[in-house]
Amino acid sequence: MKESKEELIGYLRKMMDIRLFEEKVMELLARNIIKGASHLYAGEEAVAVGACSAIEEDDYITSTHRGHGHCLAKGGKLPEMMAELCGKATGYCKGRGGSMHIADVTKGNLGATGIVASNLPVAVGAALSAKMRKTNQVVLCFFGDGASNNGIFHESLNMAAVWKLPVVFVCENNLYGMSVAANRCSAVQDMADKAKAYDMPNMICDGMDILDVKETIKKAVERARKGDGPTLVECKTYRYFGHSRSDPRAYRTKEEEKEWRNKCPIKQFSKKLTDNKILTEEEIAQIEKQAEEAVESAEKFAIESPYPDVRELMDDIYAPSPADLLNGGAIR
Amino acid sequence: MREILYKDALVEAMQEEMKRDDRVLVMGEDVAIYGGAYGATKGLYEQFGEERVRDTAISESAIVGAAIGAAITGMRPIAEIMYIDFITQAMDQLVNQAAKMRYMFGGKTTVPMVLRTEGGAGRCIAAHHSQSLEAWIMHVPGLYLVMPSTPYDAKGLLKASIRDDNPVVFIEHKMLYAMKGEVPETDYIIPLGVADIKKKGSDVTIVAYSRQLHVAMEAAAELEKDNISAEVIDPRTLKPLDLDAILTSVKKTSKLVIVSEGYKTCNVASEIAMLVMEHGFDLLDAPVKRVCAVDVPVPMSPVLEDAAIPNKQNVINAVKEVCQ
Numbered sequence: 001m002k003e004s005k006e007e008l009i010g011y012l013r014k015m016m017d018i019r020l021f022e023e024k025v026m027e028l029l030a031r032n033i034i035k036g037a038s039h040l041y042a043g044e045e046a047v048a049v050g051a052c053s054a055i056e057e058d059d060y061i062t063s064t065h066r067g068h069g070h071c072l073a074k075g076g077k078l079p080e081m082m083a084e085l086c087g088k089a090t091g092y093c094k095g096r097g098g099s100m101h102i103a104d105v106t107k108g109n110l111g112a113t114g115i116v117a118s119n120l121p122v123a124v125g126a127a128l129s130a131k132m133r134k135t136n137q138v139v140l141c142f143f144g145d146g147a148s149n150n151g152i153f154h155e156s157l158n159m160a161a162v163w164k165l166p167v168v169f170v171c172e173n174n175l176y177g178m179s180v181a182a183n184r185c186s187a188v189q190d191m192a193d194k195a196k197a198y199d200m201p202n203m204i205c206d207g208m209d210i211l212d213v214k215e216t217i218k219k220a221v222e223r224a225r226k227g228d229g230p231t232l233v234e235c236k237t238y239r240y241f242g243h244s245r246s247d248p249r250a251y252r253t254k255e256e257e258k259e260w261r262n263k264c265p266i267k268q269f270s271k272k273l274t275d276n277k278i279l280t281e282e283e284i285a286q287i288e289k290q291a292e293e294a295v296e297s298a299e300k301f302a303i304e305s306p307y308p309d310v311r312e313l314m315d316d317i318y319a320p321s322p323a324d325l326l327n328g329g330a331i332r
Numbered sequence: 333m334r335e336i337l338y339k340d341a342l343v344e345a346m347q348e349e350m351k352r353d354d355r356v357l358v359m360g361e362d363v364a365i366y367g368g369a370y371g372a373t374k375g376l377y378e379q380f381g382e383e384r385v386r387d388t389a390i391s392e393s394a395i396v397g398a399a400i401g402a403a404i405t406g407m408r409p410i411a412e413i414m415y416i417d418f419i420t421q422a423m424d425q426l427v428n429q430a431a432k433m434r435y436m437f438g439g440k441t442t443v444p445m446v447l448r449t450e451g452g453a454g455r456c457i458a459a460h461h462s463q464s465l466e467a468w469i470m471h472v473p474g475l476y477l478v479m480p481s482t483p484y485d486a487k488g489l490l491k492a493s494i495r496d497d498n499p500v501v502f503i504e505h506k507m508l509y510a511m512k513g514e515v516p517e518t519d520y521i522i523p524l525g526v527a528d529i530k531k532k533g534s535d536v537t538i539v540a541y542s543r544q545l546h547v548a549m550e551a552a553a554e555l556e557k558d559n560i561s562a563e564v565i566d567p568r569t570l571k572p573l574d575l576d577a578i579l580t581s582v583k584k585t586s587k588l589v590i591v592s593e594g595y596k597t598c599n600v601a602s603e604i605a606m607l608v609m610e611h612g613f614d615l616l617d618a619p620v621k622r623v624c625a626v627d628v629p630v631p632m633s634p635v636l637e638d639a640a641i642p643n644k645q646n647v648i649n650a651v652k653e654v655c656q
Contacts, residue, residue, distance in 0.1 A: 060405065062401075091438070092437075092438060092440075093436060093437045093438035093440070094438035094439070095438075096435060096436055096437075096438055097436045097437060097438065101436040101437065103436070103437040103440070103441075104440075105404065105437055105440050105441040106440060110401070110404060110405070111433065111436075111437055111441075113428070113429070114428075115424055115428055118397075118424055118425070118428060118429060120397070121393060121394045121395075121396070121397020121398050121400070121401065121425060122397050122398075122400050122401035122404075122425075122429060123401060124394060124397065124398045124401060125397060125398035125399060125400055125401020125402040125403070125404075125405070125409070126401040126402065126404070126405045127401070128398055128401070128402050128407075129401065129402040129405040129406055129407045130405065132357065132383065132384075132402075132407060133405075133406055133407070139401075151393070152393045152394065152397065152424075152425075155389065155391035155393055155394035156394050156397070158389055158391065158394075159388065159389060159391060159394045159398060162389065163386075315439065316434055316435050316438065316439030317434070317435050317473050317474055318434070318474070318476075318498050319434060319442040319443075319444075319496075319497035319498050320497070321496050321497065321498070321523075321524065322495055322496070322497065
């Protein structure tokens with residue numbers, strides 16, 4: 001492995017943060033402390049962490065309804081995230097976005113969306129902007145297998161390809177769009193194949209293997225940064241929980257779930273680290289304990305945080321108009 | 333003052349703003365080489381090149397979505413959707429993304445984009461190219477809505493829209509592109525949310541916008557002959573709406589007629605009427621009247637098309653009823 005020990009520990013820790021965060025969210029949903037919908041990312045950690053470790057801090061991502069992992073991997077902080085999920089004033093979006101709209105625009109996370117595939121053209125626009133501003137930034141656009149069946153997926157890939165934009169489309173193929181298996185609703189089984197229609201290079205990687213994800217995305221990012229245009233990368237992965245909390249998962253078997261649990265990205269990566277004598281099991285247990293404590297403290301922060309002041313209900317619907325529009329220069 | 337066409341006023345507005353601010357770009361179907369389906373982007377491609385004036389695929393969602401993505405990352409895009417009828421294909425991006433991002437993300441982003449489109453009837457191009465869907469836009473928190481009725485307003489309002497930090501839906505009327513009017517060569521803006529009194533009067537207030545402003549003006553001229561003095565107010569921006577200007581006028585006239593080319597049910601006029609009732613019921617001496625399009629898909633046949641939308645006589649009749 002060519003990464004430094006610190007980097008590798010960082011990846012492991014981030015994946016553990018995501019896993020434990022999601023398990024905590026599941027618990028808080030059951031206790032009705034978190035209201036509303038939450039689509040958990042557990043099982044897919046290697047994709048977010050692998051992909052985000054292949055980009056720079058000032059690069060952009062656009063995210064999905066299953067966006068907690070992306071947010072954390074792009075540098076999001078556990079307390080602000082948990083507070084957002086709880087609808088608290090201290091959350092990333094002041095409690096207005098919640099789980100499905102978690103965003104930290106100032107850190108390049110252009111936001112999660114509650115509408116499948118809705119973030120794709122936004123990623124295209126961000127990439128267009130990066131290209132026009134000549135900033136050399138790239139955009140990672142996360143979406144699921146289900147989104148690749150939506151019309152806007154095709155509009156977005158086409159436009160990105162025509163304009164040779166620095167965007168990497170990252171398809172997280174977790175086999176199901178809510179309850180419908182990908183093989184029942186997509187005419188092709190490798191979502192990566194859909195890039196062919198747009199003369200766009202594609203790659204497939206093991207979404208349960210963080211280093212494979214990182215290496216693959218890295219190639220696509222390098223291409224984008226060189227000005228060679230977009231790539232579609234498909235990461236084969238699996239979500240451990242249901243689509244959302246109300247989902248009894250009757251559409252898939254226990255055996256299938258077990259099979260994918262055996263491919264757990266955290267377990268696999270931990271084993272790799274111990275096999276290569278980079279970390280001992282004790283050290284890994286220690287890292288997990290730190291993650292646990294961090295999630296506990298995020299929970300505490302969120303629970304103790306106040307709800308937003310209802311007087312702020314109407315704030316931030318509109319941006320203030322520049323002063324020159326309000327006075328001066330006006331002819332009525 | 334020199335007179336130029338409404339469409340040229342729009343071109344001039346974009347030209348000036350693109351010169352002033354290199355973050356401004358234009359994209360849409362046929363906006364570059366062709367110069368826009370109605371000629372409202374003519375010459376921009378030649379002047380600013382293909383980097384800043386972009387022909388796109390026929391992909392309304394992607395056009396609006398890409399404008400949003402560019403806007404939140406530091407550009408100031410102007411996206412053109414050829415006909416407002418086609419925004420149905422981009423409603424997700426407009427309503428769920430552009431309008432909501434700032435609020436949903438805790439006020440931490442702005443979406444400084446303009447969605448230019450056109451609407452209205454009058455060219456016999458039937459139900460998919462003739463609608464007035466502004467009520468849909470007005471309904472959604474987070475969007476601004478601008479509908480200029482004159483070349484002068486078109487230039488000043490478009491420049492203001494481009495400079496504004498909010499997503500602005502800017503609806504032009506297909507029957508106004510060839511209209512001539514006085515437009516200063518100077519750099520001027522008309523602030524959003526400021527109505528204009530197009531004709532002073534004392535007996536009745538007529539609120540009308542976009543092409544119907546001119547219908548209302550013709551009606552007002554005719555009403556003068558019957559000694560009815562109508563004050564005609566053009567809100568120019570429906571959101572933010574200059575309710576104060578409307579109330580001030582109603583205070584003077586005590587009567588109100590609202591004219592709109594949108595379908596009658598849940599029309600912009602319904603909202604304005606209700607707002608006046610809420611804020612100025614005591615000012616009214618007669619029930620508010622609205623003159624709107626008939627609730628029917630706009631038909632092609634010229635006879636039917638004319639019958640579907642308001643005309644001068646409809647406005648005159650409504651005014652006479654409230655003035656009885």
